[in-house]
Amino acid sequence: MRSMEPPKSMEARRAMTRYLLKVLLVVSVLYLFPLALVRTEFYAHRSLSYYSRPLNYAFQTPVKDADVLLFGDSTVLLGVDPSQMSSDLGVTVLNLPNTRGSLMVNDDLPLRRYLSHNRPPKLIVFYLAPWDFDYGHTPFEAIPVFEGEEVLAAQGTFKEITAFAVKHPADAALFSLRFYADSWEFLMHKVSHAGQEETLASTHGHIENTDPSVLASPCTFPPLLLDNIRFEWVKALGERYASPQTKVLYFVAPVPSCTNVSVLLNHRYDALPAALPVVMPPETFVREIRYIHPHPDAVPKITRTLTESVRSALAPAAK
Amino acid sequence: MLFNSYQFIFLFLPVALAGYEAASRVHYRAVVLWLGFISLVFYGWWQPSLLILLVGSITLNYLAAALISRRIPNRIRPGTWLFAAIVLNLLVLGYYKYFIPTANFFSTSFGLSKHWADVVLPLGISFFTFTQIAFLVDLTKGSAEQESFPDYLLFVTFFPHLIAGPILHHREMMPQFKLKRLGLNLSDVTIGGTWFVLGLAKKVLIADTFAGTVFAVFHSRDRLPASVAWVGALAYTIQLYFDFSGYSDMALGLARMFSIDFPLNFNSPAKSASIIEVWQRWHMTLGRYIFTYIYNPVTRWVSERRRRQGKGISRRERAMPRAFLAVVAMPLMLTMFLAGIWHGAGLQFMVFGLLHGVYLCINNAWRQFYRPPASAREKSSGFGARIKKAATIGSVFCCMVISLVFFRADSVAHAASILAAMFGLWAKSGPGAADWMSIINMHRALPEVLLGLAIMWGLPNTQQILTKFKPSLQKTAWNQEGVSRLLLWSPSTGWALAVGLLFFMVLVELQQPSTFLYFQF
Numbered sequence: 001m002r003s004m005e006p007p008k009s010m011e012a013r014r015a016m017t018r019y020l021l022k023v024l025l026v027v028s029v030l031y032l033f034p035l036a037l038v039r040t041e042f043y044a045h046r047s048l049s050y051y052s053r054p055l056n057y058a059f060q061t062p063v064k065d066a067d068v069l070l071f072g073d074s075t076v077l078l079g080v081d082p083s084q085m086s087s088d089l090g091v092t093v094l095n096l097p098n099t100r101g102s103l104m105v106n107d108d109l110p111l112r113r114y115l116s117h118n119r120p121p122k123l124i125v126f127y128l129a130p131w132d133f134d135y136g137h138t139p140f141e142a143i144p145v146f147e148g149e150e151v152l153a154a155q156g157t158f159k160e161i162t163a164f165a166v167k168h169p170a171d172a173a174l175f176s177l178r179f180y181a182d183s184w185e186f187l188m189h190k191v192s193h194a195g196q197e198e199t200l201a202s203t204h205g206h207i208e209n210t211d212p213s214v215l216a217s218p219c220t221f222p223p224l225l226l227d228n229i230r231f232e233w234v235k236a237l238g239e240r241y242a243s244p245q246t247k248v249l250y251f252v253a254p255v256p257s258c259t260n261v262s263v264l265l266n267h268r269y270d271a272l273p274a275a276l277p278v279v280m281p282p283e284t285f286v287r288e289i290r291y292i293h294p295h296p297d298a299v300p301k302i303t304r305t306l307t308e309s310v311r312s313a314l315a316p317a318a319k
Numbered sequence: 320m321l322f323n324s325y326q327f328i329f330l331f332l333p334v335a336l337a338g339y340e341a342a343s344r345v346h347y348r349a350v351v352l353w354l355g356f357i358s359l360v361f362y363g364w365w366q367p368s369l370l371i372l373l374v375g376s377i378t379l380n381y382l383a384a385a386l387i388s389r390r391i392p393n394r395i396r397p398g399t400w401l402f403a404a405i406v407l408n409l410l411v412l413g414y415y416k417y418f419i420p421t422a423n424f425f426s427t428s429f430g431l432s433k434h435w436a437d438v439v440l441p442l443g444i445s446f447f448t449f450t451q452i453a454f455l456v457d458l459t460k461g462s463a464e465q466e467s468f469p470d471y472l473l474f475v476t477f478f479p480h481l482i483a484g485p486i487l488h489h490r491e492m493m494p495q496f497k498l499k500r501l502g503l504n505l506s507d508v509t510i511g512g513t514w515f516v517l518g519l520a521k522k523v524l525i526a527d528t529f530a531g532t533v534f535a536v537f538h539s540r541d542r543l544p545a546s547v548a549w550v551g552a553l554a555y556t557i558q559l560y561f562d563f564s565g566y567s568d569m570a571l572g573l574a575r576m577f578s579i580d581f582p583l584n585f586n587s588p589a590k591s592a593s594i595i596e597v598w599q600r601w602h603m604t605l606g607r608y609i610f611t612y613i614y615n616p617v618t619r620w621v622s623e624r625r626r627r628q629g630k631g632i633s634r635r636e637r638a639m640p641r642a643f644l645a646v647v648a649m650p651l652m653l654t655m656f657l658a659g660i661w662h663g664a665g666l667q668f669m670v671f672g673l674l675h676g677v678y679l680c681i682n683n684a685w686r687q688f689y690r691p692p693a694s695a696r697e698k699s700s701g702f703g704a705r706i707k708k709a710a711t712i713g714s715v716f717c718c719m720v721i722s723l724v725f726f727r728a729d730s731v732a733h734a735a736s737i738l739a740a741m742f743g744l745w746a747k748s749g750p751g752a753a754d755w756m757s758i759i760n761m762h763r764a765l766p767e768v769l770l771g772l773a774i775m776w777g778l779p780n781t782q783q784i785l786t787k788f789k790p791s792l793q794k795t796a797w798n799q800e801g802v803s804r805l806l807l808w809s810p811s812t813g814w815a816l817a818v819g820l821l822f823f824m825v826l827v828e829l830q831q832p833s834t835f836l837y838f839q840f
Contacts, residue, residue, distance in 0.1 A: 016509045019810030026819025180827045
């Protein structure tokens with residue numbers, strides 16, 4: 001057992017203390033840096049995460065008093081062009097972009113924030129992948145949630161951020177570390193944000209999927225997706241927003257015609273109530289783990305399908 | 320609990336250090352009790368039920384020690400108690416580590432339908448079992464003393480070494496536990512903490528990087544191209560090397576934070592110029608253990624037997640091939656066989672041990688029978704000598720890489736197929752090299768392997784970096800040849816920035832902690 005090992009002198013002791021403090025300072029600065037950075041204008045335009053710009057757009061959209069609000073996951077962000085709907089319907093259509101990860105963190109915060117500054121829309125469309133309708137009941141470990149935390153850190157009020165930290169203390173504590181890990185991953189994969197901001201502005205909340213790959217045929221939905229088709233969370237959300245001025249439409253995103261698509265279709269979508277998802281050829285989707293992000297070429301067709309549903313939903317109100 | 324986890328770094332370690340400081344203010348015996356208690360918490364964190372086994376093992380061995388030392392009066396010979404205790408220890412170890420895998424092996428080999436359910440292998444069971452056997456052996460020989468139960472419990476369970484070593488010797492540790500504690504020592508906390516961070520960085524930033532490549536290659540059932548097989552084998556060697564090296568650094572650093580010195584366990588074995596040297600530098604405390612408690616007694620027994628038979632055992636007589644086989648080769652093969660199966664029940668571990676036995680026999684025979692001419696011995700410096708040394712180190716490293724294929728493979732046949740691929744013995748079939756490039760992400764794996772080798776051979780190890788602060792029990796200052804002064808640690812601003820940055824990078828990477836490879840042993 002060592003009790004009085006060198007360095008013994010007071011000077012050496014001070015040197016050790018200074019060293020320890022400097023190590024702690026380095027760690028603290030690196031830890032706190034992202035917390036300050038994410039709220040800057042610079043970061044809003046320079047963030048490395050792929051969805052940061054559309055997620056920020058949901059809070060900063062210049063589109064006022066939209067008649068139709070789209071609110072959903074990345075399937076609507078990548079698959080629907082609100083500007084095309086606007087010209088087809090003759091009303092203002094706006095998408096408030098989200099992803100599965102951002103919904104899990106922020107839930108309907110972008111919608112609440114928008115409605116607090118604008119008049120109620122005629123219609124809110126909840127548009128999600130079949131396995132995302134119960135996002136509020138999914139554990140955080142299952143899905144990368146950094147993009148949601150990032151937009152909350154950037155756009156949330158002190159109260160909103162504190163509420164999240166109280167509810168998810170471990171996730172809040174890990175935010176800075178995820179900032180570095182995720183940024184590094186995006187850097188390594190050379191993710192490009194080119195043109196995103198312009199497209200968001202011109203389409204009112206849509207970005208183009210830059211992934212050129214095509215889902216291989218035949219495809220099979222993994223059980224991980226099929227086992228999570230439930231609707232409670234978004235159904236309750238829609239019921240909260242429905243009012244005499246505002247109608248609510250639930251829309252299930254189109255799905256690829258994989259070999260086991262019958263399992264997917266064999267659910268009670270009418271309980272939402274919603275129509276069965278449109279089944280499209282696998283090659284109209286890109287090849288990635290979500291199975292449901294449409295290829296850019298399919299966007300006009302998917303948008304037209306949604307437009308028709310919206311037209312029907314708006315029709316009685318028009319009378 | 321894992322050293323490389325947020326719970327350990329931000330919860331367990333601060334509490335352990337604070338409790339240590341508080342206990343030292345109460346009474347120095349309170350420190351022993353606190354460290355023993357916190358070590359049991361550390362062990363039980365993952366699966367509390369395994370504490371029964373650990374505490375049961377410690378209690379029974381302590382009882383055996385009391386019987387051997389006659390602290391509990393009895394008339395039975397100490398050797399008999401020792402024999403019984405060793406058998407009991409080995410039975411428990413054998414049940415958990417060997418019985419079920421062996422039963423399943425025979426069941427599969429003979430086509431029987433019976434499959435024995437796997438039991439959870441208690442973490443560190445080999446380590447705490449062999450530590451205690453050594454203590455009992457030395458107690459019987461009179462070279463150890465019966466200790467108080469708290470001291471003994473702490474000696475066996477002290478958390479920095481409990482799961483994966485180093486294998487401690489009571490003569491090194493007991494005197495340290497008996498000294499009066501003065502609480503936390505700032506320089507020890509600083510040096511130990513720095514050492515811990517350096518070890519953590521080795522594990523998290525280097526070793527774990529290779530896990531994907533190793534998994535892809537060693538879980539493939541296709542016939543691999545030679546280049547891919549070599550990348551996989553080298554990646555595993557580097558992964559294991561930095562995993563265990565990092566773990567050893569963390570263990571020694573943590574102990575130092577509590578002002579306790581451990582023996583060195585890892586000393587750049589990749590820089591070894593012979594296989595004998597490898598075993599003096601890789602898992603040093605295991606090497607010391609098996610040579611002290613297996614090789615040396617067997618050699619003594621053989622020598623004694625030869626003496627009784629009227630055969631000589633002098634160095635000159637040992638130079639005769641038959642004597643060499645009896646006095647050196649046979650004990651070595653036996654020792655390395657046991658060292659091999661110490662790591663696990665699979666035949667591949669046995670082959671690993673026997674292969675190293677063969678390596679060591681050849682190495683010893685070379686030393687015994689070959690005498691380089693005086694002129695060659697004189698030319699030990701200069702460019703030619705350096706090339707020769709590099710070639711020697713390279714060939715020893717290749718021997719290590721080959722043996723570690725058995726260490727990682729699921730079976731001997733699997734290891735043989737990878738070795739066959741490494742030496743181009745497979746006919747071409749299955750995915751081609753180009754396909755494999757994408758399967759294992761070769762464009763990334765190859766530079767990583769080269770970088771890993773460069774770090775292994777080009778940088779000093781952590782005890783060299785910390786040498787000015789006597790980082791371990793070994794008394795001699797470590798070899799500083801070729802170590803830049805810039806790389807010698809001091810509490811400077813530059814080192815604070817480097818260590819702080821490394822620590823933070825580790826924290827970023829720790830979001831999905833991985834276990835240590837040596838935990839399975």
